Amino acid sequence: MKKFFKISIFVILGIAISIGTGIFMYYRNLNVVKPANSSSDNTTTTKSVKQNDNSSGKKNILFVGDADGLSDTIFVASFDKDKKEIEMLSIPRDTYYPRPGYNNPSEKKINAAYSEQKIDGLKSAVEDLLGIKIDNYVILTYDGFKEIIDTIGGVEVNVPFNMKYDDNVAKPPLHINLKKGIQVLNGEEALQFVRYRHGYTEGDIGRINAQQEFLKAFIKKVTTPSILPKIPSLAITLSKNLQTDLTAKDITAYALDFVKNKPQNINASILPGEGGYMDNFSYYFADQQKSAEVASEMFGNGQKINSKSTVLQSTYSPINNTINVEVFNGTTVQGLATKYADKLINLGFNVIKIANADIRNYSESFVYTNNNMDKAIKVANALSIKNVLNDESLDKNADVVVIIGEDKK
CATH class of the missing domain: 3.30.70.2390 (Alpha-Beta Plaits)
Known part of the structure; x- marks a missing residue:
C-alpha cells in the first residue's frame, strides 16, 4: 500500500516551512553568547526545553493545495521524530463524501467541503472520513512552490524521459517541456516535473515515483549547511505564500525535530479505493475497511474523535458491485x-x-x-x-x- 500515493508538491512547501524557519532560529541561537548570571535567560532556556519536550508527540497536519479557492490537493502528514519517519496519506479530491443539505453531485465530493465551508469544513470532513484528529492545517499555493524552489537555488533531479505536454484549460494553464537527464530544476521547471502525468508506462504509479524522488532530493537540499545563507529569503517567501494555524513556537519545534532527527523514511499512501460513477457523475469511492485500517496504522497514535466516520459507515461503492x-x-x-x-x-x-x-x-x-x-x-x-x-x-x-x-x- 505504501507504494501508492499521489505525493503533492504542497508537502514540499510544508516541509520547507518547518525546516526553513526553524533551522534559522536554531543556528542563530547557537551563536548567541548568553551572560552566565542572567536569570531571565536561564528561565527562557528552561521554558524552551519544556516546550520542545511537550511537542515531541506526533501531530496530524492537514495540507491543502489551494488553486483559486479550490482544494486541488488534500493530504494528511505526520512526523515521527523517534522513528525518523514521515507518514503521508493523500485523499483524492473527488472522494465521495456526501454532506447533509448538499445534494448536487459536485457537492458530494470532499473538495467541495473546502470551497463551500473553507478550511474548517474540510478539516471536519477529513476527521470524519478517517476517524482521526487533525491537529493543525497548512494551506499553500503553486506560486509559493515555485518561489521556494527558486529561493533555495533549484533542486537536482533525474528527468527519466522527455516530458512534453500542453493544457490551456487547466488552472493554472499547464505547459510542460523538459528534456531527459540529470539537471537542476528551477521553480517553474520543478512545477512542471511534479505535475506531469503522461508518458509513464506504469501510469500514475510512475508519476508517484518521480514525485517521491523529487521530494527526497528537496529534503536533501534543504538539510545541508549550504542552505543557511538563504534562510532569511526563504522565510520571507514562506510568509507570503502560506496560511496556517501553527504558531511560531510550533514551527520552531517541528524544525528542531527535523534538524536533530532528519527523516530517513517517507511512507506515502493514497486513500484505498477506486474511481467509479454514480448518477452519471465521477467519484473516487473509498474502500471503507482498508481506509480505516490505513488511517489507524499511519495516524492511530493520535487522539481519535467521536465521529460517525464515513469510512466506518457504509456508502455506495462500485467496488461492491463485484x-x-x-x-x-x-x-x-x-x-x-x-x-x-x-x-x-x-x-x-x-x-x-x-x-x-x-x-x-x-x-x-x-x-x-x-x-x-x-x-x-x-x-x-x-x-x-x-x-x-x-x-x-x-x-x-x-x-x-x-x-x-x-x-x-
Whole structure:
C-alpha cells in the first residue's frame, strides 16, 4: 500500500516551512553568547526545553493545495521524530463524501467541503472520513512552490524521459517541456516535473515515483549547511505564500525535530479505493475497511474523535458491485430479507438471490463465504453483522451468503 500515493508538491512547501524557519532560529541561537548570571535567560532556556519536550508527540497536519479557492490537493502528514519517519496519506479530491443539505453531485465530493465551508469544513470532513484528529492545517499555493524552489537555488533531479505536454484549460494553464537527464530544476521547471502525468508506462504509479524522488532530493537540499545563507529569503517567501494555524513556537519545534532527527523514511499512501460513477457523475469511492485500517496504522497514535466516520459507515461503492450476495430470512418476520437486500443493493452490492432460509429460528445474523473472507467482511460491515464464517459447501455462484436473524428485526 505504501507504494501508492499521489505525493503533492504542497508537502514540499510544508516541509520547507518547518525546516526553513526553524533551522534559522536554531543556528542563530547557537551563536548567541548568553551572560552566565542572567536569570531571565536561564528561565527562557528552561521554558524552551519544556516546550520542545511537550511537542515531541506526533501531530496530524492537514495540507491543502489551494488553486483559486479550490482544494486541488488534500493530504494528511505526520512526523515521527523517534522513528525518523514521515507518514503521508493523500485523499483524492473527488472522494465521495456526501454532506447533509448538499445534494448536487459536485457537492458530494470532499473538495467541495473546502470551497463551500473553507478550511474548517474540510478539516471536519477529513476527521470524519478517517476517524482521526487533525491537529493543525497548512494551506499553500503553486506560486509559493515555485518561489521556494527558486529561493533555495533549484533542486537536482533525474528527468527519466522527455516530458512534453500542453493544457490551456487547466488552472493554472499547464505547459510542460523538459528534456531527459540529470539537471537542476528551477521553480517553474520543478512545477512542471511534479505535475506531469503522461508518458509513464506504469501510469500514475510512475508519476508517484518521480514525485517521491523529487521530494527526497528537496529534503536533501534543504538539510545541508549550504542552505543557511538563504534562510532569511526563504522565510520571507514562506510568509507570503502560506496560511496556517501553527504558531511560531510550533514551527520552531517541528524544525528542531527535523534538524536533530532528519527523516530517513517517507511512507506515502493514497486513500484505498477506486474511481467509479454514480448518477452519471465521477467519484473516487473509498474502500471503507482498508481506509480505516490505513488511517489507524499511519495516524492511530493520535487522539481519535467521536465521529460517525464515513469510512466506518457504509456508502455506495462500485467496488461492491463485484461481490455476489445471497440474502436469506432466518426468522418468521415477513420481508426481512428484502429489507436488508435492498440496503445492500443501494450500497452497490450485486444481490443475486432473496429467499427464506430452511431454518427460521436464527437468533443472530450470520455472514458466510466460500474462501472470500475479504468480500464477506465488506458485507458484514455494511449490515453491522459480527458473525462471519467460512463455509466451503456454499453455492459457488455466491461470494457471500447472508442469513438475517432475530437481532435485525
